[in-house]
Amino acid sequence: MKKLYWLIRCAIFWFVSVLHFFPGALVLLFLAIFLDPRKHDWPQRFFARNVLRLAGARLRVHYAPGFDPKRTSIFVCNHVNLFDPFVVYSAVPQFVRGWELESHFRIPVYGLLMKRFGNVPVADQKTPGSLRKLFQSTKQALDSGISLTVFAEGSRTLDGRVGPFQKGIFRLVRDLEYPIVPMSIVGSFEFHRKGSWMLYPSRIVVHLHDTMETKNLSREELQALPERVHGIVSQPINDALGIPAENGRAGLPN
Numbered sequence: 001m002k003k004l005y006w007l008i009r010c011a012i013f014w015f016v017s018v019l020h021f022f023p024g025a026l027v028l029l030f031l032a033i034f035l036d037p038r039k040h041d042w043p044q045r046f047f048a049r050n051v052l053r054l055a056g057a058r059l060r061v062h063y064a065p066g067f068d069p070k071r072t073s074i075f076v077c078n079h080v081n082l083f084d085p086f087v088v089y090s091a092v093p094q095f096v097r098g099w100e101l102e103s104h105f106r107i108p109v110y111g112l113l114m115k116r117f118g119n120v121p122v123a124d125q126k127t128p129g130s131l132r133k134l135f136q137s138t139k140q141a142l143d144s145g146i147s148l149t150v151f152a153e154g155s156r157t158l159d160g161r162v163g164p165f166q167k168g169i170f171r172l173v174r175d176l177e178y179p180i181v182p183m184s185i186v187g188s189f190e191f192h193r194k195g196s197w198m199l200y201p202s203r204i205v206v207h208l209h210d211t212m213e214t215k216n217l218s219r220e221e222l223q224a225l226p227e228r229v230h231g232i233v234s235q236p237i238n239d240a241l242g243i244p245a246e247n248g249r250a251g252l253p254n
Helices: 002-034 037-054 084-091 102-106 110-117 128-143 167-176 219-241
Strands: 057-063 074-077 096-101 120-122 147-151 180-186 202-208
Touching: 002 037, 002 110, 037 057, 037 084, 037 110, 057 084, 074 084, 074 167, 074 219, 084 096, 084 180, 084 202, 096 102, 096 128, 102 110, 102 120, 120 128, 128 147, 128 167, 167 219, 180 219
Parallel strands: 057 202, 074 147, 074 180, 096 120, 096 147
Antiparallel strands: 180 202
């Protein structure tokens, strides 16, 4: 009986969420045709928050004392589920966009929305040419004052832990010299996870950590940057999962 209740509940929440998503996305897309998305950022945030609310998730954001909301930055975040973009747009208190796989731009409605809003396309197949294009697109966005979010693992977690970070992201960071903000999404794995359509009531807590400078770092500091950022991002998640620090750090890139 309890299982039936959760199945019915999930079906209702998915129905309501989808019913809200498509008309809302079309309205935002219509606005984006005639207006610069920066001029109507608040409807996008309202839309993202509503997607989470209607799916049954509550959101709270924790800002570290050293977080600078006025600095154009690269937000390095863990990747949990398909609701992550809505969590990011709801939590980051500045105009922010993200890296998005080129294949996602072909998704009906969603792809048009991401393209018009200025998300940076990432080639599904990495080549020297696609990486140069990614660097140029990323630099152009940052230079124009658009902060970017990067899901550094490259794929969604299967066990709730933060997986190893891709090193290519930090090579870009080294060359771009924009500050990094480690960002932790906690509680989202309990809400929804890859491979399942179930939605459970959950409180999602986003931690925006101290803004980190990347200019004038020594070679040793740059080499240690992926592990350092990984440790910051994973700590609140490991704490919530009850994972000891030494175990939570397993699998980090060298």
